[in-house]
Amino acid sequence: MMALVDCNSCYASCEQIFRPDLRDKPVIVLSNNDGCIIARSKEAKKLGVPDLQPFFKVEEQLKKHRVVVFSANFRLYGDISNQVMTTLRDFSPHVEQYSIDEMFLDFSGMQLDLNEYGSIIKQTLWQNVRMPVGVGIAPTKTLSKLANHAAKNMKTSGVAVLDSPLKWQWLQKRLPINKIWGVGKRLSQRLNALGIHSAYQLAQADPHFIRKQTSINVERTIRELNGEACIGLDEQPAPKKEIFVTRSFGKKTGSKEELLRHISRYAAAAAEKLRSQNSFCSSLYLFAFTSEFKPGFYSNSLVIKLPYPTSNSTLIISHAKTGMSRLYQPGSLFAKCGIGLLDIRDRNFYQYDLFSPGQQAQTDDLMLMIDQVNQRYGRDSLTFGAEGLTGKWTMRQHRLSPSYTSSWLDLPRVFC
Numbered sequence: 001m002m003a004l005v006d007c008n009s010c011y012a013s014c015e016q017i018f019r020p021d022l023r024d025k026p027v028i029v030l031s032n033n034d035g036c037i038i039a040r041s042k043e044a045k046k047l048g049v050p051d052l053q054p055f056f057k058v059e060e061q062l063k064k065h066r067v068v069v070f071s072a073n074f075r076l077y078g079d080i081s082n083q084v085m086t087t088l089r090d091f092s093p094h095v096e097q098y099s100i101d102e103m104f105l106d107f108s109g110m111q112l113d114l115n116e117y118g119s120i121i122k123q124t125l126w127q128n129v130r131m132p133v134g135v136g137i138a139p140t141k142t143l144s145k146l147a148n149h150a151a152k153n154m155k156t157s158g159v160a161v162l163d164s165p166l167k168w169q170w171l172q173k174r175l176p177i178n179k180i181w182g183v184g185k186r187l188s189q190r191l192n193a194l195g196i197h198s199a200y201q202l203a204q205a206d207p208h209f210i211r212k213q214t215s216i217n218v219e220r221t222i223r224e225l226n227g228e229a230c231i232g233l234d235e236q237p238a239p240k241k242e243i244f245v246t247r248s249f250g251k252k253t254g255s256k257e258e259l260l261r262h263i264s265r266y267a268a269a270a271a272e273k274l275r276s277q278n279s280f281c282s283s284l285y286l287f288a289f290t291s292e293f294k295p296g297f298y299s300n301s302l303v304i305k306l307p308y309p310t311s312n313s314t315l316i317i318s319h320a321k322t323g324m325s326r327l328y329q330p331g332s333l334f335a336k337c338g339i340g341l342l343d344i345r346d347r348n349f350y351q352y353d354l355f356s357p358g359q360q361a362q363t364d365d366l367m368l369m370i371d372q373v374n375q376r377y378g379r380d381s382l383t384f385g386a387e388g389l390t391g392k393w394t395m396r397q398h399r400l401s402p403s404y405t406s407s408w409l410d411l412p413r414v415f416c
């Protein structure tokens, strides 16, 4: 058997952890630059606050209902996510973290009362982290996803166990196909055209026929919906083959200096990610564009080859700046730029070349020191001159919560 544990309204719940006064209140979280709504507490959902809606369109409505609004605080969410995942690892030797707020746990070979074990997981996460979750348990990944949907949206105690065909078929009859893991909008439309509307209808369809009409993935889904495990745990996620850091600017800019500062900041962040997975990159992809809704739309990109495979921020920043200078066009108001590190390879298997330059040991020491200082004292404790003196992401974040878990200054105070 397999469990899928998924945090309820993850980002909104993270904000409520340190603000117990907001626990039963409507809370929402906005995307970068305070653009769109990306998380809603269940009270906000009840008020009918729409998901992924531009904030400015519903701002008045939110005020009327006294909805509490936060800017996205991804460092806080990342930290809380770590606490949740660490807690969950105690419940099974085989797990797969599926996203920032979801984890699969494999219970094979464990003798358990599944309902009870699910409740213990739920209670422990509440007790240790104050994170509300839904727990779905079933014989396959696809079914445990469906069980999780039931745990959250149907009358359950937050735990749903589908341990017999009777139970999962009961649920499948009540859910449309787009609630099935891996069935998106386009696939739904194709299956609808074949007369398949409910999860149950898909589960009962002929796998060979559906495979011919769609793909082998859907055949696998059908088998999983019938309790036959086809998708195993991915316990060791592969290192990233490409690393991208891109942002829309809080305010559009026509200044070349400012554009270079932005790209330097993104390059530094990308290089830090590259080092965290112990890799080198050999090429950079750079792009910049203006607003497509304004006249004179301009968009351009280029790829730069680095002199040797590297994870050195200084080298990556300096080439990123050279590239961005070429993309810059005087008179254009830029809205967004970004960098992608390409041709990434694992350092452990990298063959140095005696006759060509390569990354020096001194550089490694320096980068390690920078990363350690920033981990210990908070991001932006040490930055590169090219990033500018403010050292902050120049995003609109008017409603940012304190860095409760990553800055000594923001440590919550408790009065008793």
Ligand SMILES: [Mg+2]
Pocket (backbone or CB within 6 Å): 006, 007, 008, 009, 010, 101
């Ligand atoms: Mg979730």
